[in-house]
Amino acid sequence: MKTWQFPVTTFLWLLLNKRMGPKIYFAGSIRGGRQDVDLYYKIIEELKSKYGTVLTEFVGDKRITATGSPPKEYGSDKDIHDNDVSMLEECKYVVAEVTQTSLGVGYELGRAMAMGKSILCLFRPDGEKKLSAMIRGAENGTTFVVKDYKDVTEALSILQEYFATRE
Amino acid sequence: MKTWQFPVTTFLWLLLNKRMGPKIYFAGSIRGGRQDVDLYYKIIEELKSKYGTVLTEFVGDKRITATGSPPKEYGSDKDIHDNDVSMLEECKYVVAEVTQTSLGVGYELGRAMAMGKSILCLFRPDGEKKLSAMIRGAENGTTFVVKDYKDVTEALSILQEYFATRE
Numbered sequence: 001m002k003t004w005q006f007p008v009t010t011f012l013w014l015l016l017n018k019r020m021g022p023k024i025y026f027a028g029s030i031r032g033g034r035q036d037v038d039l040y041y042k043i044i045e046e047l048k049s050k051y052g053t054v055l056t057e058f059v060g061d062k063r064i065t066a067t068g069s070p071p072k073e074y075g076s077d078k079d080i081h082d083n084d085v086s087m088l089e090e091c092k093y094v095v096a097e098v099t100q101t102s103l104g105v106g107y108e109l110g111r112a113m114a115m116g117k118s119i120l121c122l123f124r125p126d127g128e129k130k131l132s133a134m135i136r137g138a139e140n141g142t143t144f145v146v147k148d149y150k151d152v153t154e155a156l157s158i159l160q161e162y163f164a165t166r167e
Numbered sequence: 168m169k170t171w172q173f174p175v176t177t178f179l180w181l182l183l184n185k186r187m188g189p190k191i192y193f194a195g196s197i198r199g200g201r202q203d204v205d206l207y208y209k210i211i212e213e214l215k216s217k218y219g220t221v222l223t224e225f226v227g228d229k230r231i232t233a234t235g236s237p238p239k240e241y242g243s244d245k246d247i248h249d250n251d252v253s254m255l256e257e258c259k260y261v262v263a264e265v266t267q268t269s270l271g272v273g274y275e276l277g278r279a280m281a282m283g284k285s286i287l288c289l290f291r292p293d294g295e296k297k298l299s300a301m302i303r304g305a306e307n308g309t310t311f312v313v314k315d316y317k318d319v320t321e322a323l324s325i326l327q328e329y330f331a332t333r334e
Contacts, residue, residue: 030300081305082304101269103270104300105273106271107305109273113274115281131198133271134275
């Protein structure tokens with residue numbers, strides 16, 4: 001009779017995975033404009049400390065500017081695209097800050113939507129700019145959620161509410 | 168013995184389809200900014216007259232502004248999103264003008280890429296703004312093509328070259 005075995009590596013992997021929480025893809029504007037980079041950094045820190053592992057910490061990296069070349073470790077545009085799409089496939093949640101208009105964030109949301117990921121979009125209305133109909137109108141109350149907020153405190157409380165209703 | 172029949176309706180449908188050419192989804196910025204609306208209009212007119220049927224003529228409609236409400240016939244943001252995604256599914260080609268940064272265009276490109284559509288992106292470099300790495304890096308030489316151009320004449324000759332190598 002074969003002895004039932006529970007491999008130590010599987011146990012450690014489960015323990016580590018539990019500790020690190022679900023994988024989160026944070027999306028924010030890069031070449032569309034870095035005006036909100038400090039906010040991205042704060043959201044990423046909050047996600048890391050309370051809700052899971054952030055795969056895309058570089059979005060909060062101030063060395064990355066809108067018009068300069070990205071630091072060498074990020075590779076070519078094709079490397080960036082292919083790595084980001086792999087991370088989208090790997091993640092469970094996508095949290096996107098969509099105030100600063102960005103083609104890349106839009107593309108990531110389109111790919112993530114097609115993959116059936118759980119998506120939260122955060123938008124800061126300024127009284128003039130309107131959020132894209134393709135983003136506002138993608139809201140379906142379950143996998144694609146769009147929330148307006150006015151400041152970082154409100155953004156963090158939206159995160160708390162969002163993750164409280166999810167496992 | 169059953170007589171072979173070629174239904175008249177099928178014949179007419181094939182004739183009409185041949186005459187109207189393939190369905191093309193043109194993507195351009197709306198709430199991201201309407202600075203290039205005249206250019207969108209010219210590209211749409213060229214696509215219609217030479218290469219197929221444009222499903223999204225409204226992108227060249229000057230009544231649609233970045234900050235105003237869209238004319239009533241376009242419905243709610245959800246209607247716009249759902250209709251646009253249906254048209255993406257229906258089209259054969261996506262032609263996107265990606266100079267004016269737009270979340271919606273990015274989203275459409277992400278969805279279209281996931282659907283395996285044939286995509287042509289047109290970008291007008293201005294010496295400062297860099298095209299998103301997610302768009303530039305999605306180039307694969309076959310289904311996703313990115314071309315730089317300097318003026319409308321060059322854009323139209325890129326269209327000619329693009330469609331000449333496709334059926």
